[in-house]
Amino acid sequence: MKLQFVAVLALTALLAACSSNDEELASTTGAGIDSAATGSGVDGSGLPPVNSPEYFNTVIGDRVFFETDSSQITLAGQDVLAQQANWLGANPGVTATIEGHADERGTRDYNLALGARRANAVRSFLASQGIDASRLKTVSFGKERPVSTCSNDSCWSENRRGVTVLAGGGVS
Amino acid sequence: MSQSAGEVAHPLTILSLARALGVVAALVVGLGVMPAVAQEGRDGPLVIDVTGANVEPLPTAIEAFDLEDQALAGTANDIIGVVSADLEGTALFRLIPQSAHVALPVSFDAVPPLEDWRPIGAEALVRGRIGQLDDGRLRVQYRVFDVFGGQQLVGQQLLAAPADWRRIAHKIADGIYSALTGEGPYFDSRVVFVDETGPKNDRQKRLALMDQDGANLRYLPADSDLVLTPRFSPNEQTILYISYDDGSPQVYLQSLDTGQRERLGFFDGMTFAPRFSPMGDRVVLSLSQGGNTDIYALTLANRQLTRLTNSPAIDTAPSFSPDGGRIVFESDRGGSQQLYVMEAGGRSAERISFGDGRYATPVWSPRGDLIAFTKILGGRFHIGVMAPDGSNEKLLTTSFLDEGPTWAPNGRVLMFFREGAGPGGRPQLMSVDVTGRNLKKVATPNGASDPTWSPLRR
Numbered sequence: 001m002k003l004q005f006v007a008v009l010a011l012t013a014l015l016a017a018c019s020s021n022d023e024e025l026a027s028t029t030g031a032g033i034d035s036a037a038t039g040s041g042v043d044g045s046g047l048p049p050v051n052s053p054e055y056f057n058t059v060i061g062d063r064v065f066f067e068t069d070s071s072q073i074t075l076a077g078q079d080v081l082a083q084q085a086n087w088l089g090a091n092p093g094v095t096a097t098i099e100g101h102a103d104e105r106g107t108r109d110y111n112l113a114l115g116a117r118r119a120n121a122v123r124s125f126l127a128s129q130g131i132d133a134s135r136l137k138t139v140s141f142g143k144e145r146p147v148s149t150c151s152n153d154s155c156w157s158e159n160r161r162g163v164t165v166l167a168g169g170g171v172s
Numbered sequence: 173m174s175q176s177a178g179e180v181a182h183p184l185t186i187l188s189l190a191r192a193l194g195v196v197a198a199l200v201v202g203l204g205v206m207p208a209v210a211q212e213g214r215d216g217p218l219v220i221d222v223t224g225a226n227v228e229p230l231p232t233a234i235e236a237f238d239l240e241d242q243a244l245a246g247t248a249n250d251i252i253g254v255v256s257a258d259l260e261g262t263a264l265f266r267l268i269p270q271s272a273h274v275a276l277p278v279s280f281d282a283v284p285p286l287e288d289w290r291p292i293g294a295e296a297l298v299r300g301r302i303g304q305l306d307d308g309r310l311r312v313q314y315r316v317f318d319v320f321g322g323q324q325l326v327g328q329q330l331l332a333a334p335a336d337w338r339r340i341a342h343k344i345a346d347g348i349y350s351a352l353t354g355e356g357p358y359f360d361s362r363v364v365f366v367d368e369t370g371p372k373n374d375r376q377k378r379l380a381l382m383d384q385d386g387a388n389l390r391y392l393p394a395d396s397d398l399v400l401t402p403r404f405s406p407n408e409q410t411i412l413y414i415s416y417d418d419g420s421p422q423v424y425l426q427s428l429d430t431g432q433r434e435r436l437g438f439f440d441g442m443t444f445a446p447r448f449s450p451m452g453d454r455v456v457l458s459l460s461q462g463g464n465t466d467i468y469a470l471t472l473a474n475r476q477l478t479r480l481t482n483s484p485a486i487d488t489a490p491s492f493s494p495d496g497g498r499i500v501f502e503s504d505r506g507g508s509q510q511l512y513v514m515e516a517g518g519r520s521a522e523r524i525s526f527g528d529g530r531y532a533t534p535v536w537s538p539r540g541d542l543i544a545f546t547k548i549l550g551g552r553f554h555i556g557v558m559a560p561d562g563s564n565e566k567l568l569t570t571s572f573l574d575e576g577p578t579w580a581p582n583g584r585v586l587m588f589f590r591e592g593a594g595p596g597g598r599p600q601l602m603s604v605d606v607t608g609r610n611l612k613k614v615a616t617p618n619g620a621s622d623p624t625w626s627p628l629r630r
Contacts, residue, residue: 071463097419104591107532107546107575108400108622109445110502110509112421113458113465113486116442120463139420140442140460144398149372151572151593 053094053166056087064122066160069106071117073125077162081122084164085129097137098122099163103156104143115140122162184339184629185331218295218318218325220264220353222584223607229266230352232259233294236270237312238280240303244310247337248302251312254341255298257385258359259348262585263610268294280313289319296325296352300344309333312340316351326351338387339629346628356539356582359384362626363578363587364402364411365601367391368619372595375619379413381428384580384625386615393431401576401622405448408626412436412446412455423457437475445488449496449516456480456490456499467501469516480518491535491543492516493560500524500534500543500560511545513560524562533576536560538627539583542606546575546588555588557606568608572597576621581628587614589621 048054064077088094100119102111119138127133148155220230234255237248259265275288280301289297300314315327326347330340339360346357367380377399379392400414415424423443426433441461448455455470467481467490481487485505492499500513506523509530514521525531529549536543547554547567553574558565573591584606591599599621601614
């Protein structure tokens with residue numbers, strides 16, 4: 001979640017850099033926003049290079065989400081995975097482990113199996129986009145590693161996920 | 173029990189106390205018969221029907237033990253305390269406090285004046301004697317009497333090291349419970365479970381072992397802070413469990429005596445949901461390969477793996493019948509999680525669950541008469557039981573999350589875990605009778621999940 005938050009900041013900075021003119025910038029600084037922070041956003045230094053793991057994790061997005069008890073890649077998920085495949089294609093030396101996760105509304109063993117299905121669905125999709133499957137390991141965490149802890153679908157939908165963890169990327 | 177890493181199995185010797193008072197007969201634990209005293213107040217023998225619709229707790233008196241050595245007074249009281257807690261914990265017994273006893277003490281070897289126990293309402297009387305042998309072992313003898321029937325129902329002598337006094341107490345409670353209910357014993361048993369600390373999104377999990385009443389808790393070594401589903405071997409000296417030590421979920425074995433542990437095998441894929449066969453020579457487990465999960469049997473002697481299911485569905489949570497002939501498991505081959513029974517060799521799988529909702533984590537009773545399971549229905553989780561053919565389904569509990577039942581050695585009590593909703597939700601061990609009565613918490617120091625009840629200790 002931290003990384004997603006960073007991504008939002010980076011995109012906000014990007015939009016600001018593209019669309020702002022001096023007047024708007026002046027008006028926002030005039031509204032009392034810390035000028036140092038605004039300055040660092042506008043100069044674009046927060047944008048990671050496109051071939052960096054940071055770009056993969058924060059701009060493309062390292063994860064896709066699933067419907068309840070499903071391992072089907074959603075349309076939104078296909079979009080993310082197509083970009084992940086592009087990145088992996090441009091960075092052929094990078095390997096990854098795909099984590100499959102489930103929400104808390106299932107039993108432990110079943111969720112381990114469901115997580116395995118999800119991880120494999122992500123791996124298969126990336127392979128279908130031309131990524132050598134031998135670069136992609138899978139692991140299931142079942143319901144053991146939720147990122148969000150409320151007990152309603154706003155959290156469960158964030159926990160039903162497949163995360164592509166780049167080797168050395170150090171994120172999950 | 174010893175808390176050291178090198179825990180050894182302490183022998184605990186049981187002899188039955190005889191028909192004629194004062195004589196110790198070896199080997200056979202039978203009913204001792206007292207000289208008949210006047211029968212009144214009840215026609216049949218003294219029996220608690222644990223399956224009855226309404227059970228009034230049986231008024232029971234445990235008389236202060238005869239002391240062969242006054243230095244053992246504290247131990248005697250400790251033993252009586254544990255016996256009382258075991259019995260009252262079932263909600264089948266009501267202990268009459270010693271302060272209310274009015275009968276004059278008589279020798280353990282004498283015929284007790286049962287009529288003197290009637291005025292305080294006692295229906296069962298427990299008498300005991302404690303001494304210490306030259307080799308240092310405690311010797312505890314006890315007899316259980318039917319106050320109105322005028323009979324000795326059971327009598328035993330137990331020999332054990334002083335450190336094992338709690339086991340002596342549990343054996344006494346087991347003798348009383350079995351004599352008065354006709355059910356098998358279960359108090360002298362242990363529970364292995366997963367201790368949980370930390371917030372819901374950063375849980376630290378470790379293996380823990382305790383007596384069924386929560387005493388003698390100790391943590392077991394592990395090489396990962398993510399361990400799951402510990403399961404006892406039939407001789408209760410070894411456990412199977414899941415560890416992420418190698419980065420993915422895999423089945424491990426651990427000796428409780430030595431703490432020695434090893435990965436069960438190196439297969440292509442993830443392994444989980446292990447259970448021993450009733451003979452302890454095989455392990456059934458799930459192996460997940462390429463996203464597909466099937467059930468396999470592993471022969472421990474040669475580590476040979478045999479595939480038992482072969483479907484594109486999730487087949488997991490296998491559990492043997494007590495005769496080893498069949499396996500109950502869960503599968504979503506029909507579209508949602510349901511229970512199936514197949515031959516132990518993997519043939520003839522037949523669905524046994526047909527109600528609404530999803531069924532999971534089946535586990536066969538050691539008596540063979542029931543299968544316990546988790547049911548997910550209407551956004552709630554339940555623990556339930558059904559006959560092995562799927563008939564007579566009965567839900568025993570309901571909450572936001574009830575999961576993972578395990579049977580007491582006598583097949584009459586279930587333990588499971590319950591977890592609350594939201595960030596503060598913490599798992600808690602619970603127990604419930606197979607009738608649905610006596611639902612209660614099992615105390616643990618931290619969060620606790622994935623309990624497995626051991627077989628009866630020897």
